[in-house]
Amino acid sequence: MDGGRIQRRDFFGKAFKTAAVVLLAETILSCTDKQEPLLSETNKIVAAPAVYEINKWAFHLNSFCSDLDKDELTLTEWQDQLADLYGKIELEDILRFIDFERLIKDLPLPDLGVATKKVVFPKINGLPEDTVFVKKVFGMNPRRAIIPHGHSNMASGHLTLDGEFRLRQYDKISKTNSSLVLNKTVDKVIKAGDFSSISDDRNNVHWFIAGNRPAYTFDVIMLDLKGEKYDIHNLDMEAAEELADGRLEAPIMSVQNALSKYGKVTEA
Structure with missing residues (x-):
C-alpha cells in the first residue's frame, strides 16, 4: 500500500493530454499502463480526463473496501484511505458517475x-x-x-x-x-x-x-x-x-x- 496512502501522481496516473476530447456513451478508452483496467461507458458527455479520474476513483474505492473485508487494512487505515481518496476527486464527477439527478427524481422524501x-x-x-x-x-x-x-x-x-x-x-x-x-x-x-x-x-x-x-x-x-x-x-x-x-x-x-x-x- 506504499505506506497506506495514495500519492496524487499515482492516483491520476498518466492523465490524458487533450482536455478538449469528449466521450459519448459506450466509448471505451484504454489506460496507458497495461496493469490498469479499461475505462468504460459513461452516462453523460464528459471530458476524457474526468472519466479517467472517476473510474480510477471507483477502482481504488473497491480495492480499499476489499482490503478491509480481507482484514488487510485496519479500520482507521480504511477511514484515512477513503478520506484521502475523496479529497482527490471532484464532487461533480461523483454526481455524474452515480447519475445523482436521476436518482433523486425517484426518491420521495418522507416527513x-x-x-x-x-x-x-x-x-x-x-x-x-x-x-x-x-x-x-x-x-x-x-x-x-x-x-x-x-x-x-x-x-x-x-x-x-x-x-x-x-x-x-x-x-x-x-x-x-x-x-x-x-x-x-x-x-x-x-x-x-x-x-x-x-x-x-x-x-x-x-x-x-x-x-x-x-x-x-x-x-x-x-x-x-x-x-x-x-x-x-x-x-x-x-x-x-x-x-x-x-x-x-x-x-x-x-x-x-x-x-x-x-x-x-x-x-x-
Whole structure:
C-alpha cells in the first residue's frame, strides 16, 4: 500500500493530454499502463480526463473496501484511505458517475426520517458489478435527521452531495446491553463535498441534522466485518449522563422512539 496512502501522481496516473476530447456513451478508452483496467461507458458527455479520474476513483474505492473485508487494512487505515481518496476527486464527477439527478427524481422524501436509494455504478471493465460494499444515497427533508446511533462490526463513509448538515460524532468507548459510553469528537456544519466516516475504532456514533433545504449523502457501507453480524444502536443523546471523567453514557432506545424524538427537529 506504499505506506497506506495514495500519492496524487499515482492516483491520476498518466492523465490524458487533450482536455478538449469528449466521450459519448459506450466509448471505451484504454489506460496507458497495461496493469490498469479499461475505462468504460459513461452516462453523460464528459471530458476524457474526468472519466479517467472517476473510474480510477471507483477502482481504488473497491480495492480499499476489499482490503478491509480481507482484514488487510485496519479500520482507521480504511477511514484515512477513503478520506484521502475523496479529497482527490471532484464532487461533480461523483454526481455524474452515480447519475445523482436521476436518482433523486425517484426518491420521495418522507416527513419523518430519511429515504434511501441503491446506487449502481456504470459498467467498467474489471470492476465487479456486485461490490463488497453497499452503495446508497440517503435523502431527507429540511430539519430532518439521521437519528443518533452507534454501530458494531460496521464501517461506512459518507459524502455530502447536496445541502448541509449539523454533524455530531462520538467515539464508542464501551457498550452494555442498555447503553454506550462515548467521547464527543465532532460537532460542526458540513456542506456538499465534505466527507465523514465511522467504524468501531473511530467516530463510531454519528448524528446528522439537515439544514434549511433537502440534503443528501452518498454512503459506502461495509457490513459484518471479521465475520461478526453488524448491529446498530439508536441512542437517546438528550438523556445521556455525564460521567466523572467527562464521557457520556447514552441509553440505547428503539428505532421507533428514536425517530419520534429525533427524526424531526426545530433546532439544530
